[in-house]
Amino acid sequence: MIDSSGISEIARQLMPYRGALTAEVLDELVREIPEFSGDARLESLTEASATDNIAAVLHALALGSRLDVIAVPAAGLEQARILAQREVPMTVLLRAYRIGQTRLVEVALEQVSRLGIDPGEVAPPLVRAVSTYVDRISDQVARAYDEERELRVGSKVALRQHWVSELLASDRVDIAQAESALRYRLDGWHVAVEVWLDPGEDDEAAVGAFDRVVALLRRSVRVSGDPLSVPFDSSQMRVWLPLVGPTPLDAEVLGEELAKTRAPLRLAVGDVCRGLSGFRSTARSASRVKALAVARGPRAPVVLTHADVAPVALVCDDEDAVDQFVESTLGDLAAADARSAGLRETLLVYLESNRNHQLTASKLHVHRNTVHYRVQQAMEQVGHDLGTDTLSLQLALSICRWRPRT
Numbered sequence: 319m320i321d322s323s324g325i326s327e328i329a330r331q332l333m334p335y336r337g338a339l340t341a342e343v344l345d346e347l348v349r350e351i352p353e354f355s356g357d358a359r360l361e362s363l364t365e366a367s368a369t370d371n372i373a374a375v376l377h378a379l380a381l382g383s384r385l386d387v388i389a390v391p392a393a394g395l396e397q398a399r400i401l402a403q404r405e406v407p408m409t410v411l412l413r414a415y416r417i418g419q420t421r422l423v424e425v426a427l428e429q430v431s432r433l434g435i436d437p438g439e440v441a442p443p444l445v446r447a448v449s450t451y452v453d454r455i456s457d458q459v460a461r462a463y464d465e466e467r468e469l470r471v472g473s474k475v476a477l478r479q480h481w482v483s484e485l486l487a488s489d490r491v492d493i494a495q496a497e498s499a500l501r502y503r504l505d506g507w508h509v510a511v512e513v514w515l516d517p518g519e520d521d522e523a524a525v526g527a528f529d530r531v532v533a534l535l536r537r538s539v540r541v542s543g544d545p546l547s548v549p550f551d552s553s554q555m556r557v558w559l560p561l562v563g564p565t566p567l568d569a570e571v572l573g574e575e576l577a578k579t580r581a582p583l584r585l586a587v588g589d590v591c592r593g594l595s596g597f598r599s600t601a602r603s604a605s606r607v608k609a610l611a612v613a614r615g616p617r618a619p620v621v622l623t624h625a626d627v628a629p630v631a632l633v634c635d636d637e638d639a640v641d642q643f644v645e646s647t648l649g650d651l652a653a654a655d656a657r658s659a660g661l662r663e664t665l666l667v668y669l670e671s672n673r674n675h676q677l678t679a680s681k682l683h684v685h686r687n688t689v690h691y692r693v694q695q696a697m698e699q700v701g702h703d704l705g706t707d708t709l710s711l712q713l714a715l716s717i718c719r720w721r722p723r724t
Contacts, residue, residue, distance in 0.1 A: 325443050329379035331433055332426060336376055339425050340369050346421040351414055353406050356609055358517060359553060360400060366393035368418060375422075375451045385451040390458040398459040402466035403551045405479055411463060412456055419452045478548050486598055493594065502546040504594050507561035510604040511535060512586040514554035517616075519582040521552045527581035528555055534579060535559055538572050556601065564590050566625065573621040586611050587623040606631040610720040618720075629713055630720050640717060647714035651699035654723035661696040666715040668693050669708055 332339070344365055348355050354364050370391030378385050401411050423445055427437040481496045485504070497504055513531055515524050532547050540562040549555040567587050576585065588604030591597070603624045610627050611618040624631060633640055645652045651662060664682060668689060671677040675693075679686040697704050700711070 325440070325447060326380055326382050328430060328433075328435065328440060328444075329376050332429060333376055333380060335429050336372055339422060339429070340365075340372050342425045343368050343372065343418050343421045346417055347414055350417050351410060353401075353410050354414070356612070358612070359551075360397070363393055363397040363400060364414075367391060367397045370394065371418070371451075371455065372422060375448060378451070379447055385447055386454050388451065388454060390455045390462075394455065394459050395462045398462040399466040400551055402463045405483060408460060408463050411459060415452050415456050415459070419448055423448055475549060478546070482546075482548050485594070486601060500546055501544065502558065503543060503560060504597055506542055507564055507590060507592050508597050508600050509539075509559050509561060509567060509590045510588040510597075510600040511557045511559070511567075512554070512588075512604045512608040513557060513583055514608070516582040516584055524553060524582070527579075527583055530579045530581050531576065531583055531585070532557055534572075534575055535567075538575065539565055539567055556604065558597065558600070561590065564592070566590050567623065569619070569621045569623045569626065573619065576620060584611060584618075585621045587621065589624040589628075603631060613721050614719070615722075627716075627720055630716050633713070633717070640721070643710075644714045644717055644723075647700075647710050648718070649699060649701040651696055652714075652718070652723065653699075658699065659718070659723065661692055661699065662715050662718050664689060664692040665696040666712065666719060669712050669715070673704075 347364060347368070348361075354360060370393050374388060374391060375385070377383075378388055398411055401408075423441075426444060427441060430440050431437050478500060481499050484491050485496055493504060513528060515521070515527075528547070528549070532545055535557060536545055536559070539559060541559055542562050543560045545560070546558040547555055548557075569587065572585065572587075576583070586604050586608035588600035588602070588607065591599040591603075607622055607624050607627060610630060611622045619626070633643075648662070651658055651665075664678070667681050668675070668678045671681065675686050675689045678689045682689065693704070704711075
């Protein structure tokens with residue numbers, strides 16, 4: 319059996335591979351914990367936390383340091399606080415550390431084997447060492463999570479978050495009590511709007527910006543009462559507007575007015591729905607629209623509505639099924655390269671322009687002959703001629719526009 323000095327030597331040999339170890343752990347976390355994906359800030363904190371924790375445990379093992387006295391990395395504490403702010407259960411956070419522990423040991427043993435060392439001798443002391451570290455770190459992040467939760471419990475924001483979470487998740491809610499606590503009627507028409515800080519901006523840029531946008535949203539449509547705004551954290555929030563009738567927000571006008579406020583924010587507008595079920599439905603649709611806007615990145619409009627992307631939003635929940643549909647419909651045109659992406663966009667604009675070469679050229683700012691050539695090239699990759707029924711083709715192309723191929 320390898321002793322502590324042997325484990326220290328193995329840790330030193332593993333140090334050059336800590337980047338690969340971290341990548342493997344992160345892949346496992348994203349696959350197993352959906353709460354960690356789809357949010358750039360949380361993904362960044364998760365990556366930083368995993369990187370710092372793996373570096374810390376390897377350094378401690380290499381130096382023979384005590385693992386039960388190590389302080390949690392700052393990114394791990396901030397990750398815990400963000401999860402508490404978003405009311406993600408603590409069990410999710412602790413499960414992430416257990417998954418990370420298991421995957422780290424597995425990948426470390428695979429690397430040990432490649433180095434010509436018997437994994438069977440390394441496994442018991444390595445598992446004990448990593449378990450000691452994770453137990454220590456889990457206690458600290460759990461305390462950070464609890465402290466953040468306690469800070470928010472007594473606040474109005476926490477009260478709104480509590481009632482909104484209940485309304486979205488359960489049918490056993492006292493509606494009258496919820497309406498009284500939220501000061502928001504649930505039996506009318508609603509539209510939900512996701513508002514988030516433009517990527518690249520820091521939290522200080524958001525000071526006052528969210529209030530300006532809520533005021534703007536209220537002015538943009540006829541409302542029957544005050545909006546209901548619920549922040550997720552300092553960089554994003556969701557707003558419900560109680561509408562007088564089923565009138566959608568005008569994205570073009572809203573975008574122009576938003577530009578005047580100089581607020582560095584982006585908006586995803588849900589479908590207009592009615593009643594308690596509509597309160598939930600519009601929130602779900604706004605969330606889907608935001609996911610598509612984030613996936614497209616800077617090319618997405620600053621204000622994106624459900625009407626703009628409704629067909630894509632409805633089918634994008636099952637990613638594996640969507641990928642299979644896209645690949646079977648587009649053939650070689652589904653390739654994840656810049657040339658195919660350009661051909662896909664040209665073909666989609668061409669179909670949206672009723673197959674008018676001149677109109678397509680005008681929209682894309684290219685020559686008419688270029689459009690003709692690109693459409694021909696695109697259909698050669700698809701593998702058949704452009705027929706009269708292009709519904710599936712146009713849907714697959716739209717999915718690629720809003721969910722870029724990677």
